[in-house]
Amino acid sequence: MNSSTRxxxxxxxxxxxxxxxxxxxxxxxxxxWYLRFNLSYRDVEELLLERGVEVDHVTVFRWVQRFIPLLADAARFGRHSPSDRWFVDETYVKVHGVWRYVYRAVDQQGQIIDVLVSDRRDAAAARKLFHRALSTLKVTPTEVVTDAAAVYPAVLEELIPSAWHHVERYANNPIEADHSQLKHRLRPMRGLRTDKTAQVIIAGHAFMQNLRRGHYELTADSSSALPVAAAFTELAQAI
Structure with a gap:
């Protein structure tokens, strides 16, 4: 048989x-477990050991860094479109002992649109957050609520000129309250070591929050008593 016809x-x-x-x-x-509960890597190591699985906490860290982006990417097709009213703000976290800015965008339904860890609080960071959100979700907001930071007006005029930019005292309270969820999750950790690992973990937290808040359609069995566990099982099969 000719090789070309094999x-x-x-x-x-x-x-x-x-x-x-x-x-x-x-x-x-x-x-x-690491994303859902306030656990450290050593906590997860101990819980697995109780179930007869001996895994070092460093291995758990590597799994988290490797698989959070893959699972979140596999889920993107089941994600609900965000609403057209966005709240954008920054909070602070320490990465290897140095303060970093965490830009976060949340819609009026509580869906975390995107997060960005940055070493600077400037127009470039704000532009990157909006550009990623707009290009990934293909949704353009009609209203954006921010604090009075000077970087936002020019960035919004450049990227979303049609959106009403709302700046008013207390108007950004929804996202300010949502920041506390992130801070609560980071508290049990023994410090974030690099900007890259911090970005993965904070994005993973956002992914888990969106799952728990019902912003994804993933499992065929919507009546599951453990929808998050069912969603992770489905996503594991997809990757």
Whole structure:
């Protein structure tokens, strides 16, 4: 038979879990526990050990960094479109002992639109947050509520000139309250080490919050008593 006429074999996509010592079920449970509950990596290590799975906390950290972006990306097609009223604000976290700015955008339904860790509080950071949100979600807000930071008017005029920019005392209270959810989650951690790992963890927190708030349509069985666990199981199969 001529080599050019030989039937070609179709290789199946390689699972993201291929090559890992532990099965996907263990990895996904560890990542889900870390995102869902106020646990440190050592806490997750201990909980797994109680269930007969011996995993070092450093391995749990590596799983979190590796699989949070993959799971969130796999879920993007089931994400609800955000509403057209956005609240944007910055809060602060320490990364390796140095203060960093965390830009966050939340809609009026409580969906976290996007997050960005930045070493600067400037127009470039605000522009990057809006550009990512607009290009990823394909939704343009009609109203954006911010604090009185000087960087926002020019950035909004450049990227979303049609949106009404609302600046008023107390108008940004919804996102200010939402910041506390993030701070509460970061408290049990023993410090964020790099901007890159901080971005992954804070984005993962936003992903988990959106799942719990019902901003994704993922599982066929919407009556599941554990919808977040069911969603992670479905997403693990997708990657």
């Amino acid at each position: 039937p070609r074999t179709c290789s199946l996509p390689k699972s993201a879990f291929a090559g890992f010592r532990f099965p996907a079920e263990v990895i996904v449970v560890a990542v889900r």
